[in-house]
Amino acid sequence: MKFHYLKKFIQHYLTATLIDVLHSPFVFDLYQNTIEKQKYHSKFKAIENCRTNLLKNVEIVSYYDLGAGSNLLSTETEKVVKDLAKAHLKPARIAQIIHQIVLKYKYKNIIELGTSLGITASYIATAIKENYPLEETNFTTIEGIHDVRKVALKQFETLELSKHVNSIEGSFNEKLDDVLNNYQSIDVFFVDGNHTYEATMDYFNKALPKAHNDSVFIFDDIYWSPGMTKAWEEIKQNNNVYQTVDLFFIGLVFFRTEQNRQHFKLRVF
Ligand SMILES: C[S@@+](CC[C@H](N)C(=O)[O-])C[C@H]1O[C@@H](n2cnc3c(N)ncnc32)[C@H](O)[C@@H]1O
Numbered sequence: 269m270k271f272h273y274l275k276k277f278i279q280h281y282l283t284a285t286l287i288d289v290l291h292s293p294f295v296f297d298l299y300q301n302t303i304e305k306q307k308y309h310s311k312f313k314a315i316e317n318c319r320t321n322l323l324k325n326v327e328i329v330s331y332y333d334l335g336a337g338s339n340l341l342s343t344e345t346e347k348v349v350k351d352l353a354k355a356h357l358k359p360a361r362i363a364q365i366i367h368q369i370v371l372k373y374k375y376k377n378i379i380e381l382g383t384s385l386g387i388t389a390s391y392i393a394t395a396i397k398e399n400y401p402l403e404e405t406n407f408t409t410i411e412g413i414h415d416v417r418k419v420a421l422k423q424f425e426t427l428e429l430s431k432h433v434n435s436i437e438g439s440f441n442e443k444l445d446d447v448l449n450n451y452q453s454i455d456v457f458f459v460d461g462n463h464t465y466e467a468t469m470d471y472f473n474k475a476l477p478k479a480h481n482d483s484v485f486i487f488d489d490i491y492w493s494p495g496m497t498k499a500w501e502e503i504k505q506n507n508n509v510y511q512t513v514d515l516f517f518i519g520l521v522f523f524r525t526e527q528n529r530q531h532f533k534l535r536v537f
Pocket residue numbers: 334335336355356357358381382383384385386387388389410411412413416438439440441460461462
């Protein structure tokens with residue numbers, strides 16, 4: 269697993285397109301406004317303080333592996349919050365890219381699979397709050413583990429974001445169909461849990477009918493395993509997909525029919 273990840277990391281960095289030779293106006297604009305390292309934003313300070321606190325939090329929660337690490341022998345166990353924070357949370361740089369994308373394109377119909385402790389959800393909700401301070405939110409995030417979701421709810425409260433996130437408890441298999449039924453269309457579909465080929469393709473295929481011309485689907489950890497990379501390559505080849513932007517840590521999928529079919533690899537660090 270580790271070897272696959274390292275090999276793909278080196279390949280990515282050797283083959284990524286340099287921004288000065290990027291010929292797509294849409295991707296160039298996306299890069300300049302959302303991906304290129306932004307100057308420090310003080311608005312992120314509160315979320316990053318929460319992250320720092322989570323990384324020190326010695327509270328014990330019940331935990332059950334529902335994702336790619338699960339197997340028939342997985343049983344309920346206990347975890348310390350700080351260990352979960354180390355293992356689960358996306359680096360600030362990646363969460364901030366997702367924030368900037370939601371902010372720039374004024375996205376509001378959003379689904380996240382895998383809330384964990386709520387850090388990326390807080391970045392998304394902050395962008396929604398900035399764009400639509402008074403509107404009822406249409407951002408749903410799903411988490412399977414009761415105690416983990418409870419910690420996330422506390423973050424949303426501390427950050428005054430509770431009104432801007434619908435948090436749902438349950439397994440993706442149980443909840444996704446119902447959640448999708450409540451959306452006429454989706455602007456952002458962010459898959460950040462259960463990193464197997466089968467599950468990723470299943471979630472993609474379920475959400476695809478709700479995609480519109482300007483939607484973006486975001487897949488985390490596309491090089492985590494050969495199975496995830498296989499899913500990513502298959503998604504890129506899907507007839508409905510027009511552009512993809514591979515940032516190694518996450519993959520962005522666009523459906524913009526007015527642009528040529530093109531696949532980009534860009535560096536973020
Ligand atoms: C990598 S973490 C998400 C991190 C979070 N998006 C962030 O960036 O702050 C993945 C989460 O998905 C949850 N999860 C994994 N598989 C699941 C499933 N099948 N149903 C429900 N939750 C699941 C895990 O419990 C875990 O909390």
